[in-house]
Amino acid sequence: MERIRNWLLPVLLAVLQLAYWPGRALREDAAAAGAVQVAAAVVAAAALTAALAVRRRRPVGAALTVEAVLFACLPLPADATLVHALGVLVALYSVAVRSPGRTVAVVGPVLALCEAVRSWLVLDSAGEAAGEAAINCVLFLTVAGLGRSRRRWLAGRRTAARDLARAESERARAALTERERLARELHDVSAHHLTSVVVTADAALRLGDRKPELKAEALDFAADTGRETAAALHRLVALMRTSAADEESPLGERVTELSAGFTRLGLRPAVQVAPEATPLTGPTAEAAFAIIREALTNALRYAPGSTVRIHILSKTADGTVDVTVEDDGAACGVPAARQRLGGGRGTLGMRERATALDGTFAAGPRPDGAGWAVRAHLPSTKSPLHQQTAPHSSWPTAPHSPRRPQEAAYRSPLHYRAMRHRVLRGLDLSDGAVALTAAALPVFAVVVEEPAAAALACVPAVAHALPLLWRRRAPWAVLCAVLAMAWLAPLGLAFGVLSPDAALCLVVAGAVAECVAVYAVGAFAGPARVTWPVMAVAAAGLCLSCVALAAADGMTELEEDGGGVGLLLFLGAVVGTLFLPPMAALWGFGAAVRTRRERVRAWEDHALTATVWSAVAEAHEERRRIAVELRGQVLRHADAVVARAEAGDLSGVAAEARAGLSAMRDLLAALREVTVPGGAAVEGAVTMESKTPPQGALL
Secondary structure (H helix, E strand, C coil): CHHHHHHHHHHHHHHHHHHHHHHHHHHHCCCCCCHHHHHHHHHHHHHHHHHHHCCCCCHHHHHHHHHHHHHHCCCCCHHHHCCCCHHHHHHHHHHHHHCCHHHHHHHHHHHHHHHHHHHHHHCCCHHHHHHHHHHHHHHHHHHHHHHHHHHHHHHHHHHHHHHHHHHHHHHHHHHHHHHHHHHHHHHHHHHHHHHHHHHHHHHHHHHCCCCCHHHHHHHHHHHHHHHHHHHHHHHHHHHHHCCCCCCCCCHHHHHHHHHHHHHCCCCEEEEEECCCCCCCCCHHHHHHHHHHHHHHHHHHHHCCCCEEEEEEECCCCCCCEEEEEEECCHHHHCCHHHHCCCCCHHHHHHHHHHHHCCCEEEEEECCCCCCEEEEEEECCCCCHHHHCCCCCCCCCCCCCCCCCCCCCCCCCHHHHHHHCCCCCCCCCHHHHHHHHHHHHHHHHHHHHHCHHHHHHHHHHHHHHHHHHHHCCCCHHHHHHHHHHHCCHHHHHHHCCCCCHHHHHHHHHHCHHHHHHHHHHHHHHCCCHHHHCCHHHHHHHHHHHHHHHHHHHHHHHHHHHHCCHHHHHHHHHHHHHHHHHHHHHHHHHHHHHHHHHHHHHHHHHHHHHHHHHHHHHHHHHHHHHHHHHHHHHHHHHHHHHHHHHHHCCCHHHHHHHHHHHHHHHHHHHHHHCCCCCCCHHHCCCCCCHHHHCCCCCCCC
8 A cells, every 4th residue: 555655646747747748749740759859758757756656765865856857858848847847846745744854944945946947947038937936935835834734743643653552551561560569569468477477386386395385475476467467468458449440449549549550651640639538439539530530641642751740639528629730841842743632622521520510620831830730620519519600710711722722721921921922932834834825926926917016015915924824823813814914905906006907916816815714714713513604704805805906996987887886795795605615615624624633633532541541440450350369368368367376276377377378379379470371462462443543543
C-alpha cells in the first residue's frame, strides 16, 4: 500500500504531461515534435517520476532533482514542462511534512530562486518574469504552510501513539509488578514471623527435658508472634481488597492507588486528601475520582513528567467535596504538536459529572504561574446543596474547549498583561501562508487589470486578509472582521480613491478570504449544529459588499433608468442566492474535517484512559486473587498457631507454623513465576479489536 501511495501521484503527473505534450502536439501535427524532443520528454518524465516516488524518504533530494530536471528541459517547448512544474509543489510539500523547519527555510527559498531564474530565461518580458516569480513565492509559501500543518498533525498522532504504547506496556506489566511487590511483603512476613515460630518451637521441644522453662517461653512467644502474624496478614488482605477499581473503596485509597499508576507512567503526582474526605464513598466520591482520573490523563498527555498536585477537601459533614488538580506546566518545553492534541471531550466529560451533582467545574491556566488547573465543587447527594443551585465558584465556568486553549476560562490581571505578548503566540507558517495568499490574489488581479492602482490596492487587500491569521483561535470573530474589511473596496470607490476596475478586482478576488473564514468556522468554531448559520451569514455579507460596490459605481445611472434601490435589492437577492451553495460546500468540508479530527482525538483519549484504567483494574484483580489464597491457606494456619499456643500444645504450634510457612512458600513461588502459559506474549499483547485506531488516525 505504501508503494502505491509513493508512485500513484508521480505516475499520474507523468501521464498527464505526456498526454498533453508531446501527445497533443503529435495528434494535431505529427511534425510539431521531433523524435529527439519526444525522447527527451519521455526521459524527463521518467526522471521526475522516479524522483517524486522517493519524496517521502528523501524529500530534499527529490525536490532538488525535480528542479534540476526542469532546468534540463529548458531547450524543450514550454508545454513540455507545464504539468511537470506541479512536481516542484509536490516535492516542496513533502519537504515541509518530512523535514525540520530549518530545512524548509533553506529549501523553499532555493526552489523559489530557481523558479525565478527559469522564468527569466523562458519569458521575454522582465515584468512577466517578476510577476511569475511573485506568484511562485506565494504558492511556495502556501504549500510549505500546508505541509507544516500536516507535519504538526502527524507529530501529534505519533505522540499519542507513543503515549498509548507506553500505557499499554504498563498495563501488560501491571499484574506482574503487583505480584512482585506482594511477594516482597509476604516474604517479610514469612521470614520474620512464621520462621521464628518454627525455630523457637522446635528448639523448645528438643531442650524441654533439660530446660522446662523453654516450653512456657516458646508458647508465649508463639502466641504473641502468631497474633502479630495474623494481624499483619489481615492488614495485608484488607489493603489488597481496596483498590481504585473498587467503587466501594474509600476515596482516599482509590486516589492514592490511581496516582501510583500514573507515577509509573512518568508523572509526579502529590496527593493531599483531607481526613474528612478520605473515607468517602458514593456518587460524590465517584465523580471526584473520575474528574481526578481524567485530569491526570490530560496531564500525562500535555505535561509529561510534570508535578501534579491533587487536593481533596471536604469541609462539611455531609460529604461535599472540593477537588483541585494542578500541574506545574512542564509541557511548555514540548513540541507544539503535543499542545494541540486535545479535542475537548475530556473537559466536557468532567463538567458533565460535576453538573450532574449540581456542582461547579472550571479548567484553565493557573493564575499564579505556569501550568493548568482543574477545580470542581461537588455537593453530596445528601446535602441540601444538591437540591439547590450550587454556590458560585471562585473560577467562572469555562466553555467547552480543548485543554490549554488560547481563550481560557479564567481571566486575571496577570493573564491580561500576558495576553499582550501572546497576540502572535500560537501562529505558525500555515497561518501566515493562508493570510498572504488571500492578500496577494486581489493585488495580482489589480496588477493584471490596472497596474497603476496596485499600490493603492495593497492596503485594503492586506487589511481584508490579515484577520485570517487568527482563524483557528477565534473563527467567528475573524469571519466578522473579514466581512467588515470587504467594505473597504466599495468605500474606496465611493470616495474616489479606487477605480471601479480595481475595486471590482478587490471584491471578487478578495472573496477567497471569506471562503477561508467560512471553512475555519466549520472546522474550528464548534459542532455543526452550532456553526451551520455561517453559510447564510457569509452569503449575506458578500451580497451586501457586492451591492455596496454596485451602488457606489452606478447608483446615478440606476436612478436615471428608474430602477434605483429596488433593482439593487433584487440583484442582491440573486447574488446572495448564488453565493449560498459554495458557502455551504466550504462549511460542510470544514465540519467534516472537524468531525474526523475529533473522532481521531476522541479515540486516542479513550484508548489512553482505558489502558491506564485497565492497568489499575488488573493490579486490583491480582491482589484480589492473592487475598483469597492468603485467606484460605496462610491465615488459617496463623490463627491455628495462636489457638494451639493458648491451648499449650507446643507440637501443634510447630506443626501449624510449619504448615503455614509451607503454604506461604508455595504462594511465593507462584508469585515469583515471571512466565505463565502464553506469558511470553503477555507484555506485547494488544487486543487489535479494541486498539485499532479509526481510519486516518495515524496517517
